[in-house]
Amino acid sequence: MKLLADENMPFVQELFGDRAEVVTCPGRDLRPEQLRDIDVLLVRSITRVDAALLAQAERLSFVGTATIGCDHIDTDLLARRGIAFASAPGCNKVAVGDYVLAALLRVAEHKGWALQDKTLGVVGVGNTGAEVAARARALGMRVLLCDPPKALQKTTDFVDLQQALACDIVSFHVPLTRDGDHPTWHLLNRHAIDRLNGDQVLINACRGDVWDNQALLARQQGKAPLTLVMDVWEHEPEVLAPLVPHVLLATPHIAGYSLEGKARGTFALYRAWCEQQQLGMQLTPEQLLPPSSIGTIHLHEAPDQALAARLVRLVYDIEQDDAAFRQALGQPGFFDRLRKQYPQRRELGSVQLTGLTGSGEALGFKV
Numbered sequence: 001m002k003l004l005a006d007e008n009m010p011f012v013q014e015l016f017g018d019r020a021e022v023v024t025c026p027g028r029d030l031r032p033e034q035l036r037d038i039d040v041l042l043v044r045s046i047t048r049v050d051a052a053l054l055a056q057a058e059r060l061s062f063v064g065t066a067t068i069g070c071d072h073i074d075t076d077l078l079a080r081r082g083i084a085f086a087s088a089p090g091c092n093k094v095a096v097g098d099y100v101l102a103a104l105l106r107v108a109e110h111k112g113w114a115l116q117d118k119t120l121g122v123v124g125v126g127n128t129g130a131e132v133a134a135r136a137r138a139l140g141m142r143v144l145l146c147d148p149p150k151a152l153q154k155t156t157d158f159v160d161l162q163q164a165l166a167c168d169i170v171s172f173h174v175p176l177t178r179d180g181d182h183p184t185w186h187l188l189n190r191h192a193i194d195r196l197n198g199d200q201v202l203i204n205a206c207r208g209d210v211w212d213n214q215a216l217l218a219r220q221q222g223k224a225p226l227t228l229v230m231d232v233w234e235h236e237p238e239v240l241a242p243l244v245p246h247v248l249l250a251t252p253h254i255a256g257y258s259l260e261g262k263a264r265g266t267f268a269l270y271r272a273w274c275e276q277q278q279l280g281m282q283l284t285p286e287q288l289l290p291p292s293s294i295g296t297i298h299l300h301e302a303p304d305q306a307l308a309a310r311l312v313r314l315v316y317d318i319e320q321d322d323a324a325f326r327q328a329l330g331q332p333g334f335f336d337r338l339r340k341q342y343p344q345r346r347e348l349g350s351v352q353l354t355g356l357t358g359s360g361e362a363l364g365f366k367v
């Protein structure tokens with residue numbers, strides 16, 4: 001049994017190594033001939049799995065993507081060819097929650113805002129959107145939810161996109177889709193961008209193509225620029241460089257890059273593959289993770305916005321990611337290099353709060 005995995009996927013050897021010969025490679029450059037003798041293919045979002053890539057993959061019986069998004073996989077093709085497929089829904093939703101929480105706190109500092117007076121619109125209320133909504137409520141924000149596919153099921157109160165786009169801060173958490181009843185490609189188009197006011201903040205931690213980046217650049221070069229947080233970019237790994245100076249926080253598609261999130265991603269594929277092979281699992285995700293270097297923090301006051309900002313920064317400093325991005329921008333291959341060499345990042349939940357913990361748990365810490 002031969003397994004080929006993206007080199008940026010941790011714990012593959014630990015999980016699969018006893019049962020398969022594991023080889024790794026850069027996911028962006030995978031070529032059809034490399035799949036000739038491969039039984040199991042494990043990828044991340046940068047590998048397009050389509051007819052061209054699988055042209056010589058005659059032995060392939062399992063494809064897994066250790067990601068939430070699946071827009072890079074031709075799942076119909078896999079089904080037609082009888083190749084089992086697994087993704088990792090929700091694997092890095094906590095990391096995305098940490099990222100957006102850190103972004104909200106930084107935005108508030110930048111604008112001098114008390115977040116409890118502000119409204120957040122969450123566009124796409126699945127795993128990551130719900131995580132973000134919960135963190136924002138813990139900060140005392142009013143949260144409006146926009147999810148037309150879910151609104152059809154009427155499980156809770158939803159607003160339409162126009163109402164969500166009227167909020168002080170709008171955070172996007174939709175899959176990238178180009179057809180169907182609710183396509184998300186350029187959901188934030190020139191028309192929507194033109195209707196926003198200059199005091200508003202937009203966050204994109206889902207897929208770059210959900211925002212029209214050229215239209216945003218035009219807006220940012222005008223009289224009333226928006227405050228932008230961008231983890232994802234149209235045409236990655238390329239970035240519309242003139243847009244970057246107009247972005248408050250710019251990062252290279254790392255919102256989901258916690259160690260825990262990546263471990264859960266690989267583990268989800270391990271579980272699916274064990275089920276397909278009718279094998280028992282030999283490890284749990286917890287066994288893969290080292291202890292957090294911070295450990296426990298004792299609080300003498302319940303976290304308000306300022307203390308929450310200090311606590312979050314101790315565990316995840318989003319400004320460091322932003323600074324690294326700006327420093328590397330323009331260097332050849334900078335986007336993928338930053339992602340490949342991304343420092344080990346732990347989730348807020350790896351830190352235990354004791355004492356006056358207040359909303360600590362809802363913010364994402366362990367209490």
Ligand SMILES: NC(=O)c1ccc[n+]([C@@H]2O[C@H](COP(=O)([O-])OP(=O)(O)OC[C@H]3O[C@@H](n4cnc5c(N)ncnc54)[C@H](O)[C@@H]3O)[C@@H](O)[C@H]2O)c1
Nearest residue numbers: 069124125126127128147149173174175182205206255256
């Ligand atoms: N930046 C990162 O590192 C990172 C990490 C994880 C996920 N993502 C991206 O974020 C996306 C969302 O992740 P998730 O785990 O929340 O997915 P999910 O499938 O759990 O939720 C997506 C939600 O979006 C809703 N939706 C679909 N079309 C919509 C539309 N037109 N308008 C509003 N809502 C719509 C769906 O009904 C669903 O509830 C993923 O598909 C992935 O592409 C990015």
Ligand SMILES: O=C(O)[C@H](O)[C@H](O)COP(=O)(O)O
Nearest residue numbers: 044045046067068069092256
């Ligand atoms: O969809 C996701 O889960 C994330 O966008 C994804 O994990 C980002 O990391 P990549 O797969 O590109 O390494």
